[in-house]
Amino acid sequence: MPNKPIPPVGLVVACSETDLGFRNSNTPCLRIVFAHGHWQVSPTKERGLLVYITQPAKIALSTVKAVRLTEVNAYVAKAEIADV
Numbered sequence: 001m002p003n004k005p006i007p008p009v010g011l012v013v014a015c016s017e018t019d020l021g022f023r024n025s026n027t028p029c030l031r032i033v034f035a036h037g038h039w040q041v042s043p044t045k046e047r048g049l050l051v052y053i054t055q056p057a058k059i060a061l062s063t064v065k066a067v068r069l070t071e072v073n074a075y076v077a078k079a080e081i082a083d084v
Contacts, residue, residue, distance in 0.1 A: 005034040011069045017061045028053045055080035
């Protein structure tokens with residue numbers, strides 16, 4: 001069984017308000033997958049690494065253009081809003 005790729009801390013992934021969701025918490029999150037040689041938002045929102053956006057504490061969802069990973073584990077990652 002091949003090893004799952006793990007994204008590096010500091011990786012910036014482009015996303016939009018429609019990619020965000022709230023899964024079992026009040027913290028916005030999205031899922032990313034490794035496809036075609038790079039990391040991108042999961043088109044199905046059902047598979048991939050779950051990324052919680054933890055910084056800043058208050059987010060205007062309509063202004064989100066990208067997130068930067070700040071912590072990565074095997075199944076969950078944390079991210080902050082990235083300036084693009």
